[in-house]
Amino acid sequence: MSGAGPLSPTVPASHPEKRGLLRMTPSLRPGEADMAAVLEKKKPKVIVCDGNEAAAWGVSLANVDMVAVYPITPQSSLVEYVAKFVADGRLKADIVDVEGEHSVLSVLQGGMLAGARTYTATCGPGLAFMFEPYLRTPGLRMPMVMSIVTRDTLSPQSVWGGHQDAMSVREAGWIQLYCETVQEVLDTVVMAYRIAEHHDVMLPVNVCHDGNYLSYGASRVELPEQADVDAFLGAKDVNWHVALDPTRPMGVDPLTGGAGGPGPRMFVKYRKGQCRGMQNALAVIEEAHAEWNRHVGRWHAPLIEPYRMEDARFALVTLGSMTGAAKDAVDEARGAGVSVGLVKVKTYRPFPLKAIAAALAPVEAVGVIDRSVDFGFDCGPLYKDVLGALAGLPRRIPARSFIGGLAGADITVGHVQRVIGEVAELAASGTPGPTAWLNERD
Amino acid sequence: MHSHYLILGASHAALSAVAAIRMADTDNALTVVAKEPHLPYSPTVLPYVVSGRSDPARIALADEAWFGERKVDVLRGTGVAGVDPVLRRVRLADGRELFYDKLLVATGARPFVPPVPGLSALPFHVLRTLDDALALREAARGARRALVLGAGLIGSHAAENLAKAGLEVTVVEREPRMLPAYFDARAAAIIERRFAEHGVRVLTGATVRTAERAAEGCRLGVENGAGWEALEADLLVVGAGVVPATDFLAGTRMDGNRGIPVDDDMAAAEGIWAAGDCARVASFYGGPPVVGGILPDAVQQGRVAGQAMAGDPGRKPYAGAIPLNTYTFFGHQAVSVGVQDLPGAETHRCGDPAAGRDLKVVTRDGRLAGIFGIDWPFDGGVMWELILRRVDLAPVMDRFLADPQDTARTLMSKLWR
Amino acid sequence: MTAYSTLRFDAARCTGCGDCMTACAVAKTGSDDPGRSRLRVLPGNTPGTWEAAVCRQCGDPRCVSFCPAAALAKDPETGTVEWDGAKCVNCLLCTVGCAYAGIAFDAAAGHVAKCDHCGGNPACAAACGEGALEWMTTARIYNEVGQDEDLFVPGLAGCQGCNTEIVMRHAMRRIGPDCVLATPPGCVPGMGSVGYNGMTGTKVPVFHPLLTNAASMLAGVRRAHKRQGRDVLAVALAGDGGASDVGFQSLSGAAERGEEILFIVIDNEGYMNTGMQRSSCTPFGAWTSTTPVGERGRGKTQDAKNLPLIMVMHECDYVATASTAFMEDFYAKLDRAIAAARHGFAYLHVYSPCTTGWRFPAEKNIEVARRAVECNFVTLWEFTPEAGLRFTRDPDRPRPLADYLSALGKFRHLGADQVGHLERHLAENVKRLRGLAREPAAA
Incomplete structure (x- = not known):
């Protein structure tokens, strides 16, 4: 499952987006090299754009019916791009400029229940404000797609990137996919509709891309052909299961539960169904990525991406755009004879527990880098989840939490090199030190 | 033949009972037996038939459609020969027999012929x-x-x-x-x-x-x-008066020509009610029961009887007879409501007999007991209600005597508007 | 029994001018002698008050029963008790039958005379400049709407005498099945309209939005159907708390954007479903469970937010207030609101007395609703951007406010200062509305 590897490991580490760009060249899964011949003929259209514009392109290609917008840094340019696409007639969607994020999601819920494919984007305080309708979206099995252009939460007041917003809603029942590159942002927004609207899933998807790093960083991006995307997505069918439509009258979301009668078992039925949809999503996400590759000719790792994990003694676990710098650091460490590998998590919710456990099972120590914190456990949230994966293994593998890149701070090759050093020590001692804060002395 | 409700008679009391029954019970079989072949009419209109004022073809109080809407079977042109209250059976003059669950006798009255030799x-x-x-x-x-x-x-x-x-x-x-x-x-x-x-x-x-x-x-x-x-x-x-037309009850406990005694539900016996000119009812003013023999009373009694027969939970008991009539003569109007005298009553005389106009008001304890006028405007129906409600007139007595019509109307507006 | 159109006499508005009687006499006899009117206005029991004696066109008319000549009959089509002069024998028994002085001897004519509603266009009502005599079309509406399907199931679990249930059922009868209905949390879904554990109480597509987002969700519903070329009416039946407090942002946003929604607020002046807590629509001085009355507490200390007026300031395509005590007015506004919601935001604010939360007997609900209007506690008006604001019931000469306050337990504790405050506030409110009104009230 390993990718083809970087074409140019010598690119300066201080420009993660640029490295991302270089990695954008299609990587083919082993055994699918015959697709290369197909791609040769297609001559993909190439543009240079940032992650926000890439998301807008994804929205346009997915033939979304309704977009509700409310601006917030660093998401604003994304909805501006969508509005422009609508104004230009490229995207034939209803664009609703509402009075706040709460209504953003509410308008879309109404639209979805009446049969519309919907999209929006937000971050940080906006996400917090839409929390009330946000919570009920997965419960009503609404297959909506929303980008979180991640931003650290208040306070201290901050407008820069960090995963704290998305991490704060990780147990709300939405699928969360984290992108590493601008190209992956575009591709994942489209794929998210196939995942969300799959009849075995019917759950909303957050496509997370890092504020600042991916939102504003411009890269070379290949635009898929509309016909390929159409073939990939198939027919729209978002409200077959729950609808507000006089031709199919029903009471949507009646009071359910209580201590007696059919209430308890009915509520459990819905909750369990929601959990089952989440677990079903693991296979559907893999299938969607495979189908994307088949139709469009570009491969992204669906759940996790193990990088140079062959014979690795230690492993790093990363999330989002930091992975670029981490891969460089791993390459450098391998060059220096250190047997280290990396596991990038793309699908964070549902948590790909088995895939992560399998990928980490052979190593002696693990370092998990988070761009947010888990207040309850004084560590990173991804770290805590990885501990859950490791706990099921027959052998105890020591792991340590590293937190960096908060509120727009960089996670550089240097930071990751330090992490690699700490993990090597951990492998020797077997005793994890306390949570390490990478930018504490920057 | 069996009918749940059987009504003997087809004038005011009977029709009023039909309407009342059908307000409460739209389903059970209802049969009306009319002695005459004509559609129901009022005896009160007959002088006007004699004078030519009324066209006999246009005096029907109810027609076939009216009975049809109310799902009533009407047997016309046959009198009643006898009633067997035990078997709940009525024998008709033409020999037919009808069984009933509930019977209303509303056969009215027949003329009294004085026993003058020759x-x-x-x-x-x-x-x-x-x-x-x-x-x-x-x-x-x-x-x-x-x-x-x-x-x-x-x-x-x-x-x-x-x-x-x-x-x-x-x-x-x-x-x-x-x-x-x-x-x-x-x-x-x-x-x-x-x-x-x-x-x-x-x-x-x-x-x-x-x-x-x-x-x-x-x-x-x-x-x-x-x-x-x-x-x-x-x-x-x-034209020497009438007596109840109840000959067919001979041999029953309701025998006699002084009217069928009834209670305030118009019930006369088990399964039998009576209303109108053939019923003997309590007087509103107390004292011995009376046979009213007047149209408004027949309507009221028929309604009470019908409600009682159908078990209408909204029924009110019969309040007692109040003499009540209107009389027009040579273009003049006389209205009489209530009694001329009562023990302890006070009589107020107004009017202008020389000019042919008259008003007499009888009160007791400030309450109206009777009011009688000739060419004197007042609303008989409002006065009747004042008597029934025993409205205290003392605070407005002077106004009432000076202008009974508007004073009573004002009271009406306040009390039962 | 069928109901019919009829004359309504409002004693509180009558000045005793007698114009109605003159009009009746002219229309019926050609004479302008008010003595020949078939309607008689007379002094009431207290000086300065007036009463009317006129035929009630009874459902079971005793005058008809008493007539020996079949000269009187109730017309099954119009409900009018008709007099046939060719059959009448002038016996006057009808006058004995009427307890309302609705039929009387007209000496000049030489026979009895009674109101015949002038064939459906009564001269008296047209002549009344005070609004004391009205030709009521409630019955016509009943006959029309009685044919429409009730779109809620029988047996919704509202409190006894619930006014909100009346609003819901009537509104939805008029709106019909081709709609999507939002019922944000409160009494409307609380009585089982959306349903419970898999069952629903409504026959149209219905949903529980959040307390905060009914207008936003409906905007999405309406737009998505419209994209598909379908005209599906988007309707909210919302409480005042959700609309004026926590849901106000989405309401205001949708109104500003001109979303095509019929937004009906059922104003019972607080959070009655959750236990009678204060909302911003709760009036000054009112007891609620969060503005209790005690040694120091004397009810709410702020005036109610004037939500319908705020909606006027949004320049909505239609804004109106209504009351279940004035159903013909309510229905007329429903019709206009439904039409407006097909091209813009329509807002209907219906006052809904709450027997449970306001503390009054269940059977008094409509009476309380009526007094609220008659005392100007509630004003009835409508607004469109083209025609501006117009009173649909003249707020002139209101009944004393005490008539309303005394009927409600929630105002029982009010002191004279608080009553004075309310009176000033209500007067100010009418003055403000009058300033906005471009034309006089409807007749």
């Missing part, structure tokens, strides 16, 4: 049925002189109509005044004056002692305070 052998007219009216109308056309026995409502109406038809008319009344049941001497004098003005001779306090044939038609021997007088006429009308 009278029954003479050709005379009464006025209780449509056929009576048509016969009298026909007879009046060829007649010259008429004698009317009785100056009650029927007799007085008949006398007026015959006079208007050009006959020379004499009325003989046993009581000392006309319309003794509704008006006192002063009011009656005004009425009598109008009759006199129109050439009608009214003999009050006069009793017919003999009756015999004469060349012209008949000759009656009449005794009054002053002596005897022989009166001849070619048309004789007997």
Whole structure:
């Protein structure tokens, strides 16, 4: 499952987006090299754009019916791009400029229940404000797609990137996919509709891309052909299961539960169904990525991406755009004879527990880098989840939490090199030190 | 044949009962037995049939459609021969038998013919049925002189109509005044004056002692305070009152011609109710029960009986009879509501008898007991309600006596608007 | 029994001028002698008050039962008790039958006379400049709407005498099935309209939005159907708390954007479903469970937010207030609001007395609703951007406010200062509305 590897490991580490760009060249899964011949003929259209514009392109290609917008840094340019696409007639969607994020999601819920494919984007305080309708979206099995252009939460007041917003809603029942590159942002927004609207899933998807790093960083991006995307997505069918439509009258979301009668078992039925949809999503996400590759000719790792994990003694676990710098650091460490590998998590919710456990099972120590914190456990949230994966293994593998890149701070090759050093020590001692804060002395 | 509800009679009390039953029970079988072949009509309209004012073809109170809408079977043209309260069976004059669960006797009244020697052998007219009216109308056309026995409502109406038809008319009344049941001497004098003005001779306090044939038609021997007088006429009308038409009850506990005694649900016996001119009811003012014999009472009693028969939970018991009538004569209006006198009552006299207008108000403890007027405007229905509700008039008594109509209307607005 | 159009006499508005009687006399006899009117206005029991005696066109008319000549009959089509002069024998028994002085002898005419509604266009009502005599079309509406399907199931679990249930059922009858209905949390879904554990109480597509987002969700519903070329009416039946407090942002946003929604607020002046807590629509001085009355507490200390007026300031395509005590007015506004919601935002604010939360007997609900309007506690008006604001019931000469306050337990504790405050506030409110009104009230 390993990718083809970087074409140019010598690119300066201080420009993660640029490295991302270089990695954008299609990587083919082993055994699918015959697709290369197909791609040769297609001559993909190439543009240079940032992650926000890439998301807008994804929205346009997915033939979304309704977009509700409310601006917030660093998401604003994304909805501006969508509005422009609508104004230009490229995207034939209803664009609703509402009075706040709460209504953003509410308008879309109404639209979805009446049969519309919907999209929006937000971050940080906006996400917090839409929390009330946000919570009920997965419960009503609404297959909506929303980008979180991640931003650290208040306070201290901050407008820069960090995963704290998305991490704060990780147990709300939405699928969360984290992108590493601008190209992956575009591709994942489209794929998210196939995942969300799959009849075995019917759950909303957050496509997370890092504020600042991916939102504003411009890269070379290949635009898929509309016909390929159409073939990939198939027919729209978002409200077959729950609808507000006089031709199919029903009471949507009646009071359910209580201590007696059919209430308890009915509520459990819905909750369990929601959990089952989440677990079903693991296979559907893999299938969607495979189908994307088949139709469009570009491969992204669906759940996790193990990088140079062959014979690795230690492993790093990363999330989002930091992975670029981490891969460089791993390459450098391998060059220096250190047997280290990396596991990038793309699908964070549902948590790909088995895939992560399998990928980490052979190593002696693990370092998990988070761009947010888990207040309850004084560590990173991804770290805590990885501990859950490791706990099921027959052998105890020591792991340590590293937190960096908060509120727009960089996670550089240097930071990751330090992490690699700490993990090597951990492998020797077997005793994890306390949570390490990478930018504490920057 | 069986009918859940069976109603004997087809005039005001019966029709009122039909309506009341169907308000509460739209399903159970209901049968009405009408003695006459005609559609239901009111005996009260008959004088106007005689005078030609009413077209006999247009006096029906209910037609086939009305009964059809209410799912009523009507058996017309057959009288009742007998009632068996134990078997709950009615025998009709034509021999048919009807079984019932609930029976209403609303057969009304028949004319009373005074026991004057020789009278029954003479050709005379009464006025209780449509056929009576048509016969009298026909007879009046060829007649010259008429004698009317009785100056009650029927007799007085008949006398007026015959006079208007050009006959020379004499009325003989046993009581000392006309319309003794509704008006006192002063009011009656005004009425009598109008009759006199129109050439009608009214003999009050006069009793017919003999009756015999004469060349012209008949000759009656009449005794009054002053002596005897022989009166001849070619048309004789007997309007001396009515008695309940309940002959078919002979042999039952309801036998007798003094009316069927009923309670305030109009119930007479197990499964039997009675209403209208054949029922003997409590008086609103207490004292012995009475046979009302007036149209408004028949309507009220029929409604109460119907509600009771259908078990209407909204029914109110019958409040008791209040004498009540209107009488128009030679273009003048007389209205009588309540009683002329009561123990402990106070009488207020107003009016202008010389001008032919009169008002008498009877009160007790500040409450209205009766009000009687001739050409004096007031609303009989509002007055009736004041009596029934025992409204205290003391605070407005002066206003009431000066202007009973508007004062009563104001009270009405406040009390039952 | 069918109901019919009829004359309504409002004693509180009558000045005793007698114009109605003159009009009746002219229309019916050609004479301008008010004595010949078939309607009689007379002094009431207290000086300065007036009463009317006129035929009630009874459902089971005793005058008809008492008529020996079949000269009186109730017309099954119009409900009018008709008099046939060709059959009448002038016996006056009908006058004995009527307890309302609705039929009386007209000496000049020589026969009885009664109101015949002038064939459906009564001269008296047209002549009344005070609004004391009205030709009520409630019955016509009943006959029309009685044919429409009730779109809620029988047996919704509202409190006894619930006014909100009346609003819901009538509104939805008029709106019909081709709609999507939002019922944000509160009494409307609380009585089981959306349903419970898999069952629903509504026959149209219905949903529980959040307390905060009914207008936003409906905007999405309406737009998505419209994209598909379908005209599906988007309707909210919302409480005042959700609309004026926590849901106000989405309401205001949708109104500003001109979303095509019919937004009906059922104003019971607080959070009645959750236990009678204060909302911003709760009036000054009112007891609620969060503005209790005690040694120091004397009810709410702020005036109610004037939500319908705020909606006027949004320049919505239609804004109106309504009351279940004035159903013909309510229905007329429903019709206009439904039409407006097909091209813009329509807002209907219906006052809904709450027997449970306001503390009054269940059977008094409509009476309380009526008094609220008659005392100007509630004003009835409508607004469109083209025609501006217009009173649909003249607020002139209101009944004393005490008539309303005394009927409600929630105002029982009010002191004279508080009553004075309310009176000033209500007067100010009418003055403000009058300033906005471009034309006089409807007749």
